[in-house]
């Protein structure tokens with residue numbers, strides 16, 4: 475069922491009285507660490523639309539941070555959850571097998587297994603948990619300790635994951651000491667090439683940098699894994715050059731290092747393919763997924779080659795990981811992603827919709843760059859799109875980004891920042907071209923104001 479496009483109105487009256495009261499209670503009783511960028515109190519959703527406690531409806535280009543693949547309250551997902559919840563809500567996958575999680579694993583593996591090589595799945599609850607599992611498995615399997623991550627990365631906020639994270643110091647300040655034996659290397663951002671390189675040479679520059687670390691800083695035979703986002707999310711929605719991941723694969727093979735792709739944000743169809751690394755000619759040893767896998771129900775997965783998932787019985791587990799109700803939501807999400815169940819107005823399946831409507835949005839934004847020079851870069855794949863705001867001298871303009879983001883919000887478009895000066899476009903994968911036009915219309919209005 476397609477949701478009807480509605481033209482959002484200017485939301486200068488936000489927050490309304492009901493929202494205001496909730497905001498006050500939230501401020502009083504909930505964690506001081508929560509960010510509250512906008513005075514919006516979601517009450518319910520339908521498709522790509524979110525309505526607040528006072529009845530204000532917003533167009534959702536944020537999708538709960540790239541989570542609600544099928545949009546809000548998708549009838550197919552709702553039914554799957556309802557059907558499963560009447561059976562039981564929990565048993566504990568660490569101790570007992572269940573058909574729904576077994577078949578979910580088999581289904582996920584179909585999207586990664588190739589050349590006759592078998593893989594296995596460990597289920598957790600969150601992205602950070604999948605990342606932690608990947609690091610534990612890499613150390614356990616290789617008998618090595620060191621982990622290499624990238625600058626600008628985000629891998630979560632538990633101790634291991636936060637150590638790997640390389641995007642903002644506020645995530646680490648005051649929380650140390652962190653995990654030992656973790657190093658960070660630059661990410662090859664073609665718009666801002668590191669190490670004095672160019673867009674064409676930045677991948678090789680990063681590879682050379684790592685090889686140099688192995689000469690004088692870290693013994694390569696003590697490195698268990700390199701973890702990388704095949705397309706960097708929180709760091710600014712960055713797509714690396716096509717040669718980066720294959721070169722990283724070759725480097726890992728040369729030194730016996732596990733290659734972990736963190737697909738928590740870009741995976742599960744968001745970029746137009748099931749996993750973002752599938753845009754490149756490369757195969758990792760492990761993959762972490764979460765966010766979009768179950769359209770908002772909490773479940774994550776670590777996928778690893780069978781030859782790698784060698785940790786002993788009982789060495790790793792989780793009470794809630796692989797919850798059957800979440801697994802049902804994941805099956806329903808996969809139905810839509812694979813096109814087993816069609817969503818009206820979204821063509822073959824949600825992945826092809828992300829590819830097509832995402833390309834349309836990218837194309838329109840690229841055209842707008844001519845009129846609005848502060849749009850320094852527009853990049854991405856599918857519904858994983860970043861637009862970077864720049865000053866006339868080309869440096870990142872975080873202040874202008876913040877202003878643009880807030881005006882879009884006031885005009886009824888929920889969006890979210892990332893990186894230093896980037897707005898990310900990460901809508902539910904059911905977004906139609908018509909709904910995309912509504913969002914683009916709001917962006918154009920805001921860019922006109924900022925000109």
Ligand code: PMP
Nearest residue numbers: 600601602628629630707738739
């Ligand atoms: N990895 C990546 C690439 C992410 O984007 C995130 C969340 N933004 C995480 C891991 C952590 O996921 P979670 O918040 O579910 O722990």
